[in-house]
Amino acid sequence: MLDIKFLRENPDIVKQNIKNKFQEEKLPLVDEVIELDEKARKAQQEADNLRASRKKISKEIGALMAQGKKEEADAKKEEVSKNAKRLEELSNQEKELQEKVKKIMMVIPNIIDKSVPIGKDDSENVEIEKFGEPVVPAFEIPYHTEIMEKFNGIDIDAAGKVAGNGFYYLMGDIARLHSAIISYARDFMIDKGFTYCIPPFMIRSNVVTGVMSFAEMDSMMYKIEGEDLYLIGTSEHSMIGKFIDTITDEKELPKTLTSYSPCFRKEKGAHGIEERGVYRIHQFEKQEMIVVCRPEESPVWFEKLWKNTVGLFSSLDIPVRTLECCSGDLADLKVKSIDVEAWSPRQKKYFEVGSCSNLGDAQARRLQIRIRKEDGSKYFAHTLNNTVVAPPRMLIAFLENNLMEDGNVHIPEVLRPYMGGKEFLGQ
């Protein structure tokens, strides 16, 4: 969400940004919101004046009553009543206009970073850098569910009966591998100085609307029936929500947290053939990292964050690349975003395993996350988030890249302490 003052003073920047994101349909909203905002402020000023006079007269009535001058007091009451209707009218107008302004401001996209490539959709995302050799082995790599089945590690059919499409049972060594990766990722981030955290897995609607755009909310979030609660789509939601309505002293920044949680997603929309198995599911587990920092530091943290993910995958012998989200593919709240993609030797291409985002002050403004400088002045923080690892999906990359010709799966050294010292799966 943008600052209305910024929009008021820079309508052309906001409009150009909307064009850059290929959302032409939102262009008229800019002038509309400027007009509504002006009306709202006018209504407020007039209402404030009436309130001021009412306040003054009411005090006078109090004084008269105390002196027992009832008749004079009654006359004053009359005076207030005269303006009551107009004040109520203005109050309603004020409220209504302000709500309209807010509603529009919620859908006007955040100003994207200068470095973001302009493009319509995900097909125009730009590869930035490769890490590790994307090897294609001489032998054929089976589909990930087949590898898992070889180790009696997955039961999709049973999950289908129990919970429906988009769920899974992981079992035995595959399940253990899943937990091992989460534990390893947790310790990896703790070693980087992040504070480990287990957050609530459900959040209220005011947090939901604070951390994501409406489009995301609609396609992602599960609502609990009869209660004002949603299952989180990622722990970022409850982790950023942790700071709702807070004022933090600047010297306590940056806040660097790494959190574990299950994630629940509706995943509305069509799924292709490559999304079978555990690629796109309604429930998965994830280790996440979030940062709350000063605005001038957020670009530096952005770089640090995605490098953490690259570092983690590299330590598990999985080649990855970074892909910069183009303007059209960037969610409305985001300033800049990079996907980390893992190499699939089976598909001979990279696929998404993590996403690193700088939200600027958009979440902070919606959630009132403020920072107090030493001189007492305040500003909105910048927030960032990034996937450390989301194991069900990353297992695909792990199994494909560590599979050996004899059908065994090699366990990289760093993971062995979490796997009972095993060098190979099913050992």
Next chain:
RNA sequence: GGAGAGAUAUCGAAGUGGUCAUAACGAGGCGGUCUUGAAAACCGUUUGCCUUCACGGGCACGUGGGUUCGAAUCCCACUCUCUCCGCCA
């Protein structure tokens, strides 16, 4: 789930319809006086938001409504906290 109590500034807490909300009183923080230094004592200071070029004005006593000329105070709903009982990993 049942019964009760509560929510006021950094913390404790007073205020139960008007002249007590830049919020009594106490503590803490900050600045100062005194002191070789510290403690003590004393003096001063210490919420946020909206609006305005500014002067100023408005809003906020958990949240949202209502009653009233006027609400921290009365009424309704909701949220959260505490105590007791029940249930429970």
